[in-house]
Amino acid sequence: MISFNPQQPSLANTVSPFENQVSRPVGEASPDDQQSTIRPVEEANKSEKSLRRSRNDEKSDNVDVERDGEEQEKQDNPQGQKGLDGEPLSRDEMQLIQKLAARDREVRDHEQAHAAVGGELAGAPSYEYQKGPDGKNYAVGGEVPITIQEVAGDPRATLENARKVQRAALAPAEPSDQDRRVAARAAQLEQQALREITQLAEAERKAKEEEADIRAEKAAREREADELKKEKLNLDEQRVSQAELNRKSFELTQTLVGIQNAGSNPNIGQLINRVS
Numbered sequence: 001m002i003s004f005n006p007q008q009p010s011l012a013n014t015v016s017p018f019e020n021q022v023s024r025p026v027g028e029a030s031p032d033d034q035q036s037t038i039r040p041v042e043e044a045n046k047s048e049k050s051l052r053r054s055r056n057d058e059k060s061d062n063v064d065v066e067r068d069g070e071e072q073e074k075q076d077n078p079q080g081q082k083g084l085d086g087e088p089l090s091r092d093e094m095q096l097i098q099k100l101a102a103r104d105r106e107v108r109d110h111e112q113a114h115a116a117v118g119g120e121l122a123g124a125p126s127y128e129y130q131k132g133p134d135g136k137n138y139a140v141g142g143e144v145p146i147t148i149q150e151v152a153g154d155p156r157a158t159l160e161n162a163r164k165v166q167r168a169a170l171a172p173a174e175p176s177d178q179d180r181r182v183a184a185r186a187a188q189l190e191q192q193a194l195r196e197i198t199q200l201a202e203a204e205r206k207a208k209e210e211e212a213d214i215r216a217e218k219a220a221r222e223r224e225a226d227e228l229k230k231e232k233l234n235l236d237e238q239r240v241s242q243a244e245l246n247r248k249s250f251e252l253t254q255t256l257v258g259i260q261n262a263g264s265n266p267n268i269g270q271l272i273n274r275v276s
Contacts, residue, residue, distance in 0.1 A: 006081040051176075081094070082134075083135070086132075101138060107142045108125075108139055110142065111144050112167070113171040118144065121164055121165060125142055127142040128140055128142065147161075148164055149161050156197060158189065158192075162186045162187070162189040163190060164188075165189075169183035
């Protein structure tokens with residue numbers, strides 16, 4: 001702002017000092033002498049008017065500058081926000097607030113993305129704040145705790161957790177270096193879980209094969225036992241039949257011997273009945 005100093009010397013006081021002049025008879029005075037006592041006064045009047053005009057111009061310029069400053073201040077701070085000292089915030093301060101507000105939104109969106117995708121594995125976001133010129137706290141940093149949890153004896157549950165942690169770590173539009181490190185650690189756990197799942201599947205396959213072999217062997221033994229049982233029954237039946245045949249043969253032999261000893265010819269029908 002241009003300062004205005006009202007204590008300026010008046011040009012009316014700069015008129016040349018009075019000089020003694022030789023009086024001449026009227027009509028003999030030279031043209032210069034006739035105007036010599038008048039010119040300085042006229043010049044002084046003109047200079048004084050010029051000074052007043054210059055002062056008025058200065059006042060007008062100062063008012064315009066102040067008005068321009070107020071208009072610019074309204075444009076920079078349309079809501080008339082004030083700082084901690086109660087004074088309206090400057091353009092630089094308003095720009096800083098805008099940057100802090102943008103950073104606050106970015107940080108909160110970033111951390112909320114972690115928490116939303118992480119679900120039960122993620123904790124509540126915590127923030128680091130910076131106080132702005134307006135006295136408000138703006139989030140400039142933050143973090144979300146997340147658990148990379150291995151479920152003992154259940155590699156499939158471990159795999160699910162590892163993949164969820166990766167999705168949560170990379171959920172923001174621009175993951176940080178720390179986010180990428182967490183995702184990499186979860187990826188390692190994912191590979192470990194996949195190896196365990198493969199080993200478990202192989203073990204299950206072998207167990208099923210062994211179980212099938214056992215069932216097949218049992219079925220074979222049962223079939224063999226059934227065959228042996230059938231063979232035994234056949235042998236028993238054969239032995240019974242042979243014994244009966246032997247008995248009847250013995251009886252026939254005895255009958256024939258008796259007939260021979262008796263020297264008689266028995267009735268053929270009686271002989272058949274006796275043998276049968």
